[in-house]
């Protein structure tokens with residue numbers, strides 16, 4: 001029998017990579033629902049799935065969820081631009097819509113796997129652990145923390161698990177649309193630096209490139225999402241590499257992958273709020289998902305740059 005899996009935000013970076021992998025599984029029909037507000041139809045070109053342009057909490061979609069059409073829901077749709085300051089809009093799109101999905105899924109007992117974010121930790125000291133230092137510094141991070149709290153209220157009322165994945169800094173194929181916006185570019189630092197290097201531009205970092213982030217490769221993000229299909233209990237877990245690396249490490253590994261030596265220009269960081277150090281504590285992740293990351297920064301950048309050099313832009317199947 002064919003199972004149907006719903007992916008909201010499936011035209012986006014992460015959703016399309018999950019869709020690419022799931023659509024290759026036997027007896028699986030992937031349904032992508034996206035309002036195309038920030039995603040990119042080009043991510044879906046090579047994916048055999050049903051595509052629908054709609055809001056993720058569109059009445060028809062909620063009805064299907066409540067009726068039990070789907071064996072699982074991946075909820076990736078969100079305002080993902082962390083510089084959006086409209087509080088009401090952010091909470092309506094990210095949090096309210098998610099609450100509507102949970103209400104519908106509780107009626108059918110459908111598993112929900114949703115995207116939370118390391119933005120919930122704000123500038124708290126690393127390593128970042130579930131249940132501590134959850135002090136977001138912007139409305140985006142708050143909207144995600146509010147999702148985690150709403151989910152917790154539904155854990156006992158739902159017969160199927162609800163699993164929140166707090167992604168850290170994700171990079172990989174399928175994120176080009178985030179580098180093509182006018183003004184604010186939200187693609188990973190790896191793609192931003194790669195595009196600059198290819199355009200022959202000077203690579204610039206905030207002084208002195210020692211800021212640390214947990215950069216996680218898209219193949220690991222997909223791996224964690226697939227693992228969540230078999231998880232037997234609800235909860236929130238971090239999804240990162242588990243190791244903080246510096247901005248200088250990014251440029252160094254880019255240089256290795258492109259066989260070039262880059263001189264970096266350092267400049268003053270203009271931001272008042274800036275995450276200086278993030279690192280995922282994966283204790284809860286191993287417990288709930290029985291999963292651990294496989295891609296170091298070295299391996300991930302090497303794989304990504306090889307794909308970029310071969311003109312791959314779209315999502316990759318991880319099977």
Ligand SMILES: NC(=O)c1ccc[n+]([C@@H]2O[C@H](COP(=O)([O-])OP(=O)(O)OC[C@H]3O[C@@H](n4cnc5c(N)ncnc54)[C@H](O)[C@@H]3O)[C@@H](O)[C@H]2O)c1
Pocket residue numbers: 008009010011012013014015033034035036037038039040054055056057075076077078079080093097115116117118119166167168169170171
């Ligand atoms: N990329 C990262 O580093 C990262 C880190 C932490 C969390 N996340 C979370 O992961 C999820 C996916 O992020 P992404 O990087 O793929 O971003 P993305 O912007 O590429 O994808 C989001 C998708 O959701 C769609 N969308 C937005 N609002 C919608 C709505 N109301 N109804 C239907 N579709 C809607 C957009 O058109 C887009 O295709 C998001 O929830 C994001 O907050 C991402």
